[in-house]
Amino acid sequence: MSNALALPVNLSAGTFDAYLNAISQIPQLTSEQERELALRYRDMGDLEAARQLVLSNLRFVAHVARGYSGYGLPMADIMQEGNVGLMKAVKRFDPDMGVRLVSFAVHWIKAEIHEYVIKNWRIVKVATTKAQRKLFFNLRKSKPNLDWLSKNDAEAIAENLDVDISTVYEMEKRLDGRDMAFDLTNDDSAEDNNSAPVNYLEQQGADPALVLENADWKDHKEELLISAMAELDERSQDILTSRWLADEKATLHELAERYNVSAERIRQLEKNAMKKLKAAVVLEA
Missing domain, CATH: 1.10.10.10 (Winged helix-like DNA-binding domain superfamily/Winged helix DNA-binding domain)
Known part of the structure; x- marks a missing residue:
C-alpha cells in the first residue's frame, strides 16, 4: 500500500514547514466519507481509497509526533515513522467496528514512533523488553519535573506499571547516563584520554x-x-x-x-x- 501513496510534499528537513502547511490544507473526512473509503479498500482493494484515508489523517500524525519533541531526534523522522504507523492502521482498519480511524490508528502511530525512539535515542539500547519500553516513556515524561526518584516515587511507578522496583531504578540510571565516544577527538583534553573506551575495552579474538x-x-x-x-x-x-x-x-x-x-x-x-x-x-x- 505504501508504494501507492504519494504524499503532498516530501517529508525532509528542507521542506518540513512546507509539508506541515500542505497537510493542513487537506480536507478532513466526515464519518460517512471515511466509512465509504474504508469499505472500498477492505472489500475491493481500492488503493486510491486507502491513499485518501492516509492523507486526510496526516495532520493527526503530526499532532501525535509533536509529543515526542523532547528526545533530541529529528521531528521529520519521528513524523515519518508515525506515517508508517498510520498506513499500517489503514491496512487493518475495519469500518464495521463503529469507531473512527484516528481512534484505531493512534496505537499503531505511537508504536512505530516508540520503536524509532528506542532504536535511535541511544547508541546502546536503553530498553529491550515490553515492560522496559513502557517504563522508559513514562519516566521520560516525569523526569524533567523530578530529580532522583524518591523511594515513594519509585514504588508508585513500579506498582502502576506492574514492574519490580529494581527495574525502575535501573531504568532511571540508564536515562541519566550519557553516551561516550569510543575514541576521543583531538579537541578532548589529555586528561580525558584515559577514560576513552578505546583505551580499556578489549576486542576478544582480535589476536x-x-x-x-x-x-x-x-x-x-x-x-x-x-x-x-x-x-x-x-x-x-x-x-x-x-x-x-x-x-x-x-x-x-x-x-x-x-x-x-x-x-x-x-x-x-x-x-x-x-x-x-x-x-x-x-x-x-
Missing part, C-alpha cells in the same frame, strides 16, 4: 595468531568429518546426507520407504552413523 589458529582448526575438523563420512557404507552416507545436508531434508518415514525398512530402523542407522563420525573426529583431533 591474528588466534584467528589463524581457529581457522586452521576449523578446516582440520572439516577434513576429519569428510574422511569419516567416506568410511561409512553407502546407505549410512545417504541417510546422513538426506537427513542433515540436503536442502530439502528427508523424514525418517521417507527414508524407510526408500530402503523398505521401518522408520525405527532408519533412526538406529542414523544414530550409529553419527556415533562413528563423532568417534573419528574426536579420536583424530
Whole structure:
C-alpha cells in the first residue's frame, strides 16, 4: 500500500514547514466519507481509497509526533515513522467496528514512533523488553519535573506499571547516563584520554595468531568429518546426507520407504552413523 501513496510534499528537513502547511490544507473526512473509503479498500482493494484515508489523517500524525519533541531526534523522522504507523492502521482498519480511524490508528502511530525512539535515542539500547519500553516513556515524561526518584516515587511507578522496583531504578540510571565516544577527538583534553573506551575495552579474538589458529582448526575438523563420512557404507552416507545436508531434508518415514525398512530402523542407522563420525573426529583431533 505504501508504494501507492504519494504524499503532498516530501517529508525532509528542507521542506518540513512546507509539508506541515500542505497537510493542513487537506480536507478532513466526515464519518460517512471515511466509512465509504474504508469499505472500498477492505472489500475491493481500492488503493486510491486507502491513499485518501492516509492523507486526510496526516495532520493527526503530526499532532501525535509533536509529543515526542523532547528526545533530541529529528521531528521529520519521528513524523515519518508515525506515517508508517498510520498506513499500517489503514491496512487493518475495519469500518464495521463503529469507531473512527484516528481512534484505531493512534496505537499503531505511537508504536512505530516508540520503536524509532528506542532504536535511535541511544547508541546502546536503553530498553529491550515490553515492560522496559513502557517504563522508559513514562519516566521520560516525569523526569524533567523530578530529580532522583524518591523511594515513594519509585514504588508508585513500579506498582502502576506492574514492574519490580529494581527495574525502575535501573531504568532511571540508564536515562541519566550519557553516551561516550569510543575514541576521543583531538579537541578532548589529555586528561580525558584515559577514560576513552578505546583505551580499556578489549576486542576478544582480535589476536591474528588466534584467528589463524581457529581457522586452521576449523578446516582440520572439516577434513576429519569428510574422511569419516567416506568410511561409512553407502546407505549410512545417504541417510546422513538426506537427513542433515540436503536442502530439502528427508523424514525418517521417507527414508524407510526408500530402503523398505521401518522408520525405527532408519533412526538406529542414523544414530550409529553419527556415533562413528563423532568417534573419528574426536579420536583424530
